[in-house]
Amino acid sequence: xxxxxxxxxxxxxxxxxxxxxxxxxxxxxxxxxxxxxxxxxxxxxxxxxxxxxxxxxxxxxxxxxxxxxxxxxxxxxxxxxxxxxxxxxxxxxxxxxxxxxxxxxxxxxxxxxxxxxxxxxxxxxxxxxxxxxxxxxxxxxxxxxxxxxxxxxxxxxxxxxxxxxxxxxxxxxxxxxxxxxxxxxxxxxxxxxxxxxxxxxxxxxxxxxxxxxxxxxxxxxx
Numbered sequence: 020x021x022x023x024x025x026x027x028x029x030x031x032x033x034x035x036x037x038x039x040x041x042x043x044x045x046x047x048x049x050x051x052x053x054x055x056x057x058x059x060x061x062x063x064x065x066x067x068x069x070x071x072x073x074x075x076x077x078x079x080x081x082x083x084x085x086x087x088x089x090x091x092x093x094x095x096x097x098x099x100x101x102x103x104x105x106x107x108x109x110x111x112x113x114x115x116x117x118x119x120x121x122x123x124x125x126x127x128x129x130x131x132x133x134x135x136x137x138x139x140x141x142x143x144x145x146x147x148x149x150x151x152x153x154x155x156x157x158x159x160x161x162x163x164x165x166x167x168x169x170x171x172x173x174x175x176x177x178x179x180x181x182x183x184x185x186x187x188x189x190x191x192x193x194x195x196x197x198x199x200x201x202x203x204x205x206x207x208x209x210x211x212x213x214x215x216x217x218x219x220x221x222x223x224x225x226x227x228x229x230x231x232x233x234x235x236x237x238x239x240x241x
Contacts, residue, residue: 039119041087042170042179044101045072045197047119049163049187051103052156055117067106068156069219069240074099074203077146083138084122093122099201103156104129106240114237129234137230150203151233153215154225162223164189165197203227212239 038050052068055061061068074080078098085095103117105126114129121127123135133139137149166186170178188194207227209215215236218226228236 038182040180040182041120043167043182044099044120045163045165045200046182046187048101048103048117049160051117051119052160055103055105056156061105065156065160067108069104069106069237070154070156070159070225071102071104072099072152072154072200072203073097073102073149074152074201075146075148075150076204079147080149081143081147082136084135086120086122099203101201104153104237106237114234129237133234139230148205149230150205150208150227151230152200152203152225152227153219153236154200154223155219158220158223158225161190162193162196163187163200164193164195166195168195169197199224205229208232212236216240 038054039047048070052061052065052070055068056063056065073082074097080097080099082095082097082100084093085097086093088095100120105115105117107113107115112128115126116129116132117126118132118136119125121132121136123132127135164187167181170181172178186194189196204227208229209218209226210232212235215226215228215232216239219240
């Protein structure tokens with residue numbers, strides 16, 4: 020017997036199933052931001068949404084509870100990953116994570132997502148330490164572009180089946196700049212909260228922080 024879903028469950032299910040393409044997290048999060056805004060789940064202008072790219076200089080980023088994993092603990096070593104964080108203006112869980120590739124509840128509170136996905140108590144070698152590029156969604160939706168070149172091998176074959184829709188082109192006509200978002204270096208990390216906030220709301224590539232700053236800096240976003 021089928022069970023009925025609540026209104027919020029139906030919304031979450033529709034948002035996760037309608038446009039997700041495995042291994043194209045940057046495009047998935049692009050359309051997720053649009054869907055959240057259009058559905059009324061987020062502000063109409065996307066002002067309460069932030070795109071977060073997770074990576075490091077070695078492009079070896081361990082995340083737990085991932086649908087793509089074949090391991091019991093759900094860990095995957097991604098070259099990079101992209102998620103959406105919503106900073107709600109009201110409610111008991113003002114910070115929510117929307118991760119289309121996670122097996123965790125969708126969405127998840129930021130605190131529990133960090134605990135279950137990043138496993139902070141797990142000691143990582145330095146080459147696996149994660150860094151985070153945070154970009155305000157309205158800026159990301161204007162400037163991001165990908166022609167999917169990174170998903171082809173040396174002879175031009177797809178390494179994973181691409182989405183059926185046309186590649187994303189930026190408002191200014193740029194056809195590919197994904198590498199500018201997912202290349203993240205420790206030297207780019209910001210330590211001042213004021214500088215972080217200014218960069219997130221004004222810069223095309225947002226701001227880079229480390230894992231220890233993640234929850235603290237998000238809590239400072241107005």
